[in-house]
Amino acid sequence: MSEKLLKVENLKVSYHTYAGEVQAVRGVSFELNEGETIALVGESGCGKSVTARSLMRLNKVPPAEIKEESKVLFQGKDIYQLSEKELCQYRGGSVSMIFQDAMAALNPTMTIGNQIVENIRHHSSLSKKEAMEKAIVLLKKVGLSEPNKRIKQYPHELSGGMRQRVMIAIAFANEPKLLIADEPTTALDVTIQAQIIDLIKELQKEEKTSVIMITHDLGVVANIAQRIAVMYAGLIVERGNSRDIFYHPKHPYTNMLLEAVPRLDHNAKEELASIAGTPPDLLNPPKGCPFCTRCRYCMEICTEKRPPVYEFEENHEASCWLYALKKPAEDAPFTKETAHE
Ligand SMILES: Nc1ncnc2c1ncn2[C@@H]1O[C@H](COP(=O)(O)OP(=O)(O)O)[C@@H](O)[C@H]1O
Numbered sequence: 001m002s003e004k005l006l007k008v009e010n011l012k013v014s015y016h017t018y019a020g021e022v023q024a025v026r027g028v029s030f031e032l033n034e035g036e037t038i039a040l041v042g043e044s045g046c047g048k049s050v051t052a053r054s055l056m057r058l059n060k061v062p063p064a065e066i067k068e069e070s071k072v073l074f075q076g077k078d079i080y081q082l083s084e085k086e087l088c089q090y091r092g093g094s095v096s097m098i099f100q101d102a103m104a105a106l107n108p109t110m111t112i113g114n115q116i117v118e119n120i121r122h123h124s125s126l127s128k129k130e131a132m133e134k135a136i137v138l139l140k141k142v143g144l145s146e147p148n149k150r151i152k153q154y155p156h157e158l159s160g161g162m163r164q165r166v167m168i169a170i171a172f173a174n175e176p177k178l179l180i181a182d183e184p185t186t187a188l189d190v191t192i193q194a195q196i197i198d199l200i201k202e203l204q205k206e207e208k209t210s211v212i213m214i215t216h217d218l219g220v221v222a223n224i225a226q227r228i229a230v231m232y233a234g235l236i237v238e239r240g241n242s243r244d245i246f247y248h249p250k251h252p253y254t255n256m257l258l259e260a261v262p263r264l265d266h267n268a269k270e271e272l273a274s275i276a277g278t279p280p281d282l283l284n285p286p287k288g289c290p291f292c293t294r295c296r297y298c299m300e301i302c303t304e305k306r307p308p309v310y311e312f313e314e315n316h317e318a319s320c321w322l323y324a325l326k327k328p329a330e331d332a333p334f335t336k337e338t339a340h341e
Pocket residue numbers: 015016017022023024042043044045046047048049050051063282
């Protein structure tokens with residue numbers, strides 16, 4: 001059995017603002033094995049980035065508050081108990097992160113080469129020359145042509161896709177155990193998006209890195225994630241392996257997300273379902289199911305009590321009263337409608 005690389009237990013993160021406490025993440029738990037890819041998927045504002053940043057201890061405290069019961073264990077060690085030195089090694093050494101906006105993450109006043117070298121030398125004892133040689137190898141590996149020329153260029157001289165490749169080179173520079181990719185392709189054209197996903201997949205395989213792929217677009221993760229966790233209003237509402245989520249979705253929200261994914265077998269003229277309604281206000285989240293205001297199956301109990309987790313089979317579960325109450329499957333029309341087979 002492969003060892004658990006990461007264990008997130010009951011992660012709760014709030015932001016203290018003038019308007020009150022924004023409960024951005026309200027009890028998220030998941031685990032990741034070595035070499036595995038998990039996707040965190042959900043609409044904008046559901047807590048994906050706050051979750052990601054919590055795994056790197058990047059949320060500024062205050063205004064953020066990581067609730068006491070939260071645990072993030074990396075190789076069995078609570079990252080919130082790491083010393084400054086250990087944290088330094090953890091960030092950018094054991095775990096790397098890439099973001100949507102590579103331009104903002106890169107230093108505009110430094111050459112690509114120097115930025116990679118700085119990162120390598122921060123985590124190793126390589127000389128400047130050795131680190132530069134490694135940087136060239138890395139740039140080649142992420143598919144940049146003429147790496148000898150690229151190292152002398154500045155971020156603004158590269159295209160968006162190239163900059164994201166540079167970010168990936170930096171992320172993989174120190175052979176991380178875990179890569180957290182927060183919407184890495186959202187700012188890119190569709191064709192470049194696919195190339196970047198393929199690149200991450202390739203490197204992940206080669207380096208046996210675990211990946212947390214974060215996106216609002218379920219379509220992006222179909223070919224890369226073994227497991228998918230669907231987030232809504234700071235909670236994971238459904239989780240399962242990729243096949244289960246795509247072909248046997250159980251939660252009405254997952255179903256809605258799937259309807260918004262363009263599909264090859266759909267007539268191009270057919271209109272893509274847009275996601276109607278808006279997620280709840282996290283300043284004052286509903287006490288029952290967070291999806292109740294948008295769910296066409298909403299029952300009275302849904303507005304009153306948070307639905308318990310219902311397990312369908314191993315590793316496939318959803319939090320929805322339709323199942324918890326053992327409503328007959330026939331009564332949940334979406335299970336038939338969405339048999340995406
Ligand atoms: N620095 C902050 N101050 C106040 N609220 C924040 C801050 N960062 C995030 N939030 C809130 O936390 C919630 C989750 O945000 P985020 O994790 O960025 O969503 P996602 O990445 O899924 O789009 C949102 O309601 C957002 O407004």
